[in-house]
Amino acid sequence: MLKIVAASFISIFFINIVYAQKSFNITIELDTSIIPKNVHYQYYDGKNTTFIPDTFGDRRVITFKKEYYSPFASFIVSYKDPVNNYYDNSFFITSMPSKIRFYFKANNQSKLQYDHIDNxxxxxxxxxxxxxAKMLAFMTDTVVTKENKAFDLFLAQNKGFASNDSLTHIFQNFYKRRLNRYMLFLEKHPNDYFSFWYFTHQVAQPKGVLSRDKTYLKEQLAYLKSVFPAKYTESLEGKELIKAYEAKINPRQLNESVPQFTLTTIDGKHVSLLSLKGKYILLNFWATWCPPCMAEIPFLKEIRKKNSPEKLVIIGISADFDSKKLNAVVKNQEMSWIQFHDRNREISRLYGIEAYPTLILIDKEGRMIYESNLVTNDQDRLPKMLETLK
Structure with missing residues (x-):
């Protein structure tokens, strides 16, 4: 089934930073060289990367105020020019009010440029x-440059390597050597937040192409715990990363108890798994931006039709960015079951969800008895399981 599966000056900012919830306030200005509707925004808050819905029209001055939980929030602005070339730029920001004024000029670095920046x-x-700067030098010395050229040549000559086990093994070895080179550098700068941030976003593999290599994940987890100080590994951000590793190394198994949660539905009702004990529960992890999820709606409506709510409770857990769009789709599609907007991916992380859609069936005792996989189709397997329920 088809599934939808990123300094010394910096050190100044560390003064008085704590890991509790904080808020950033950033104002973006766009000059007349930029088409506002072609600009997109996203930020990382220490827990999730959030893509901000494109609802700003032709506005050239926009202020964002969001919460974050890490030493810095990271904010990314991307732009698609009139001939569909992409440019972007990334920034660390804190609770100090920030302001950046952007302009567009084509360049070989694909950087969206700015002429004013505050905080x-x-x-x-x-x-x-x-x-x-030091990392760039470290990753472009003679030895690494030779390795990189060999890797690039391999990719150019073997575009379909993923369908060949032998070629996939060669690719993985190339990729591990590149990641290990980064790790060798980062361990020399463990106290700088950039190092931890870069490891989290560019090196860590719980959600990467090596996510099924448990041996390598164990090596990376040991590295994470031994190299970075407690101010990072014991922060909310660090704990979430460690949990991601552990979830891949020791994945949940059928017939094991599922994690408990309480949620507030999109229509304001409070629901907990504990309160539903004694009923079967079908969790549907989905999003309106996910074509396979949308295609699965008629299948879920058929399940709802054949199984009474007294026997089977269906809970939709949406990873949508835009609550208005979510509500509209639920109404227009007549999705007559519980819906939760998991905007911060808290339940998705709790269950280790990496692909959408994913269906999980929980029995009356709170144990997982069915989970979607990337091999077989839910529409073939799940009805057979539901027919056996008593």
Whole structure:
């Protein structure tokens, strides 16, 4: 079934930073060289990466105020020019009010450029971020350059490597050596938040192409715990990363008890798994931006039709970015079951969900008895399971 599966100057900002919930306030200005509707925004808050819905029209001045839980929030602005070339830029920001004014000029670095910046640090800037500058030098020495060329040649000559086990093994070895090179550098700068952030977003593999290699995941987890200080590994951000590793190394099994949760539905009702004990529960992890999820709606409506709510409770857990769109789709599609907007991916993380849609069936005692996989089709397997329920 088809499933939908990223400095010394910085050190100044560490003064008085704590890991509790904080809020950032950033104002973006766009000059006349930029088409506002072609600009997109996303941010990482220490727990999730959130793509901000494109609802700003032709506005050239936009202020974002969001919560975050890490030493910095990271904020990314991307732009598609009139001929469909993409440009972006990434920044660390804090609770200090920030302001960045952007303009567009085509360049070979695919960087969206700015001419004014207040209280924000461009992450991939060799002047503002000295650790990044050192990393670039470390990753482009003679030995690494030769390795990179060999890797690039392999990719160019073997575009269909994923369907060949032998070629996949070669690719994985190339990729591990590149990741290990990054890790060798990062362990020299463990106290700099950029190092931890970069490891989390660019090196860690719980959600990467090596997510099924448990041996390598164990190596990375040991590295994470031994290299980075407690101020990172014991923060909310660090704990979430460690949980992601553990979930892949020791995945949940059929007939094991599922994690408990309480949620507030999109129509304001409170629901807990504990309160539903004694009923079968079908969790539907989905999103309106996911074509396979939308295609699965008629199948779920048929399940609802054949199984009474007294016997089977269906809970939709949506990873949507836009609550208005979610509500509209639920209404228009007449999805007559519980819906929760998992905007911060809290339940999705709790259950280790990485692909959409995913269906999980829980028995009357709170044990998982069915889970979607990437091999077989839910529409073939799940009805047979539901027919056996008593």
């Amino acid at each position: 924000a640090v461009p992450i991939y800037d060799t002047v503002a971020n000295k650790v990044w």
